[in-house]
Amino acid sequence: MSTRExxxxxxxxxxxxxxxxxxxxxxxxxxxxxxxxxxALSMRRVASGLGVSPGALYWYVTTKDHLMELxxxxxxxxxxxxxxxxxxxxxxxxxxxxxxxxxxxxxxxxPWVLAxxxxxxxxGPNALALADAGLEILAxxxxxxxxxxxxxxxxxxxxxxxxxxxxxxxxxxxxxGADGDDWTEQAGDYLKEIEExxxxxxxxxxxxxxxxxxxxxxxRFEFGLACLLDGLESRLP
Amino acid sequence: MSTRExxxxxxxxxxxxxxxxxxxxxxxxxxxxxxxxxxALSMRRVASGLGVSPGALYWYVTTKDHLMELxxxxxxxxxxxxxxxxxxxxxxxxxxxxxxxxxxxxxxxxPWVLAxxxxxxxxGPNALALADAGLEILAxxxxxxxxxxxxxxxxxxxxxxxxxxxxxxxxxxxxxGADGDDWTEQAGDYLKEIEExxxxxxxxxxxxxxxxxxxxxxxRFEFGLACLLDGLESRLP
DNA sequence: ACCTGAACACCGTTCAAGT
DNA sequence: ACCTGAACACCGTTCAAGT
Numbered sequence: 001m002s003t004r005e006x007x008x009x010x011x012x013x014x015x016x017x018x019x020x021x022x023x024x025x026x027x028x029x030x031x032x033x034x035x036x037x038x039x040a041l042s043m044r045r046v047a048s049g050l051g052v053s054p055g056a057l058y059w060y061v062t063t064k065d066h067l068m069e070l071x072x073x074x075x076x077x078x079x080x081x082x083x084x085x086x087x088x089x090x091x092x093x094x095x096x097x098x099x100x101x102x103x104x105x106x107x108x109x110x111p112w113v114l115a116x117x118x119x120x121x122x123x124g125p126n127a128l129a130l131a132d133a134g135l136e137i138l139a140x141x142x143x144x145x146x147x148x149x150x151x152x153x154x155x156x157x158x159x160x161x162x163x164x165x166x167x168x169x170x171x172x173x174x175x176x177g178a179d180g181d182d183w184t185e186q187a188g189d190y191l192k193e194i195e196e197x198x199x200x201x202x203x204x205x206x207x208x209x210x211x212x213x214x215x216x217x218x219x220r221f222e223f224g225l226a227c228l229l230d231g232l233e234s235r236l237p
Numbered sequence: 238m239s240t241r242e243x244x245x246x247x248x249x250x251x252x253x254x255x256x257x258x259x260x261x262x263x264x265x266x267x268x269x270x271x272x273x274x275x276x277a278l279s280m281r282r283v284a285s286g287l288g289v290s291p292g293a294l295y296w297y298v299t300t301k302d303h304l305m306e307l308x309x310x311x312x313x314x315x316x317x318x319x320x321x322x323x324x325x326x327x328x329x330x331x332x333x334x335x336x337x338x339x340x341x342x343x344x345x346x347x348p349w350v351l352a353x354x355x356x357x358x359x360x361g362p363n364a365l366a367l368a369d370a371g372l373e374i375l376a377x378x379x380x381x382x383x384x385x386x387x388x389x390x391x392x393x394x395x396x397x398x399x400x401x402x403x404x405x406x407x408x409x410x411x412x413x414g415a416d417g418d419d420w421t422e423q424a425g426d427y428l429k430e431i432e433e434x435x436x437x438x439x440x441x442x443x444x445x446x447x448x449x450x451x452x453x454x455x456x457r458f459e460f461g462l463a464c465l466l467d468g469l470e471s472r473l474p
Numbered sequence: 475a476c477c478t479g480a481a482c483a484c485c486g487t488t489c490a491a492g493t
Numbered sequence: 494a495c496c497t498g499a500a501c502a503c504c505g506t507t508c509a510a511g512t
Contacts (some may be wrong), residue, residue, distance in 0.1 A: 005412075006403065009424055018476070028278075038356075043505060053478050055507075064505065115355040121405035134436040139437065147460070147464070149441060153402050154395065154461030161394020168358035175242075187246055197362075198369040200376065203384055218382065224391030227468025234467060290497050302487065338512070359475060468484075 008065040008123055021048060022060055026070045029076060031111045033071065043067075068116060073124025075110045079103050080129055089121055090139035093229050100225055101157050107163040142236045151232050158224050166217040173213060244303040245360055257287060259297055263307045269309065270349045280304075295460060305353060310361025313346045316325035316340050317366055330466050336371055337396050337462055344400040351401055379473045388416040388469050395461050 026048040032041050036111045047054040053152055061067045082102045089095045107113055116122075118201070143151050176187075196201040260416045265286040269278050280301055300306045326332045344350055353359075362394040371389045380388050413424075432439040445453070 010428055014470065020476090037264040044503090053507085056477050057478080058506070059476060114354050118355045121409050125408070128431060128435055128438060132438040135437050137439065143407065145444070146448075146456065150457040151464075153457055154464060155460065157398020157402065158391065158394050160401070161396075161398045163388065164355050164397070165394065166389050171251050172358050172360070175450040190245055194365060197363055200372050201365060201369040206370065207494085208384070208386065211383075219383065220390055221389040223387040224394065224465075227391055227472065228461075228464055229390075229468075230471060231464025231467040235464065257495090279484085281484090291486085291499080293496050295487070296495060 003030075006123055007062075007069045008125070018060075020052065020056065020060055022070065024050065025057060025060055025067065026074050026214075029067055029071045030074060030110070034110055034149075038112045038115060051141075065120070067124070069120070069124060072113060072116050073126045074121075075106055075113055076124065076126040076130055078109075079106050080126055080133070083133065089186075091222050093233070095115075095137045096134065096155060096229065097225060098156055099130070099137075103156075103159045104126060104163055104221060107160070107168070111167050114160060114167070117160065144237070147235065152231070154228055155225070158228055159221075162221045162224060165220075166213075169208075169217070170213060243360055244299075244363070246308045251414070255297075257289065257293070257297055257309065260306045261287065261310050262297055265346070266304055267309045267311060271347055275352060276431060302357070306357070306359070306361060309350060309353050309359060310363045311349055311369055312343055313344060313359075313361065313363040313367055315323075315346075316343050317370070319343075330375045330470070331376050333371065333466070334369070334462060336374075337392055340367075340393075340396045341400055341458060344357065344397070345403070348400075348404050351397060351404070354463065372400065373403045380469075384472065391465055392462070392471070395465055396458075399454075399461060403450075403458075405451060406454070410446075 025046065029041065029046055032045060034050065043057055044054045046067075047057055050057075057067075061070070079099070079102045081207050082105075083099065086098065089098060129150065134155070135148060138148055192203070194205070262283065264279065266283055269282055279293045280294055283304075284294055287294075295306075298307070316339045317337070319342075320336065323335065326335060358374065368389065371392070372385060375385055375388050428439070431442070
């Protein structure tokens with residue numbers, strides 16, 4: 001209970017006649033998370049997806065939290081894979097942009113990851129490899145010591161934060177679109193109130209209603225990233 | 238189920254002989270979340286904290302999610318309060334820094350808020366007021382239209398991201414410190430592996446072990462924020 | 475070694491029935 | 494109008510017992 005140790009500190013067990021693999025289990029876990037979201041995930045659901053009784057999972061995985069850690073690291077692996085085949089890149093700015101872009105795409109594919117990252121620290125092998133890749137680029141660029149950590153952290157923060165905002169925007173927009181009149185009727189009063197109290201904010205909200213979300217989110221992401229990279233560049237020793 | 242509407246679209250009910258208030262309920266909710274974390278929060282726990290049966294809560298609040306929305310907006314209000322009494326500030330950079338710093342402090346007081354923000358969009362009155370305050374500063378500084386949104390988003394992202402990273406660091410450090418030998422024994426093999434595969438990363442981890450976390454996290458936060466503000470400033474029309 | 479089935483101690487939410 | 498008590502349909506996790 002109090003000592004919540006990580007999956008990565010325990011090896012996988014020896015085996016003889018297993019029907020299941022951790023890989024399989026993690027696979028259907030990710031499938032459920034992607035398709036139905038975090039709330040829909042339960043051990044019982046995973047088990048039934050594998051045609052097995054709930055208790056069986058505990059032979060492969062000590063806890064639901066551990067399973068989540070495994071799922072999280074698996075999707076971080078996707079970012080690394082995307083980096084593998086890609087051609088070399090001239091400068092550190094575009095090298096970092098590529099990692100950031102790949103991470104953003106992954107977060108958009110697996111929205112549940114973000115809440116997970118906010119909940120528990122993440123020390124899986126893919127997470128470490130990804131961090132190391134970022135450090136390499138920044139170290140080659142000339143950053144060292146604490147500035148190295150701070151620079152990488154700043155970029156990671158922006159990526160995660162931008163996707164959180166994007167998802168929030170999307171879900172609100174979906175809600176407005178889906179049940180149309182029904183929604184605006186209920187929300188009408190509240191929107192009126194916003195207009196009175198915060199005309200500036202209301203104007204921005206109204207403006208963003210007429211915009212292509214995909215495009216604007218991508219633009220915002222690049223905008224913030226460029227600001228950050230500019231600031232970093234001017235701090236190079 | 239599918240249509241998850243927000244608390245803010247429904248008013249509070251009329252009343253006659255209530256024993257409870259939303260305020261009280263939200264109060265003990267925040268208390269539990271602060272003291273024992275998100276997992277420990279249950280309707281039954283809140284009810285018993287108020288000396289009332291679980292079902293009674295549903296007279297005041299339609300759902301646990303709604304209660305969380307209320308709690309979230311309540312703590313966002315703390316940031317606004319912190320802004321009220323403060324003296325005027327010369328430039329837009331320090332005005333924004335003050336909001337960012339206040340938000341960071343709030344996130345550190347209530348770590349559960351971060352996972353919540355990542356999960357559901359947040360349209361409470363305090364959230365809106367806070368956003369408007371940020372917009373005002375940036376608009377006065379000279380930003381407009383989409384750049385205005387993007388600039389505010391970039392700053393918010395940094396604040397949230399930085400605190401997530403800080404919490405992660407803290408929890409790992411606490412784990413290492415608490416059960417000392419027990420932990421390092423288990424983690425030893427894994428750390429060895431990291432050293433082999435990612436020497437650069439291992440070096441950074443080792444270095445950060447000797448550092449004062451509070452101080453370094455504050456430094457990192459300011460570093461990223463300064464980068465961002467520099468980048469923004471150079472993009473002023 | 476691996477899996478089933480049943481159980482334990484919890485959940486959120488509903489709803490009759492009381493006051 | 495407000496609250497209780499009991500119930501429903503779920504959880505995660507454990508563990509004897511089977512193979």
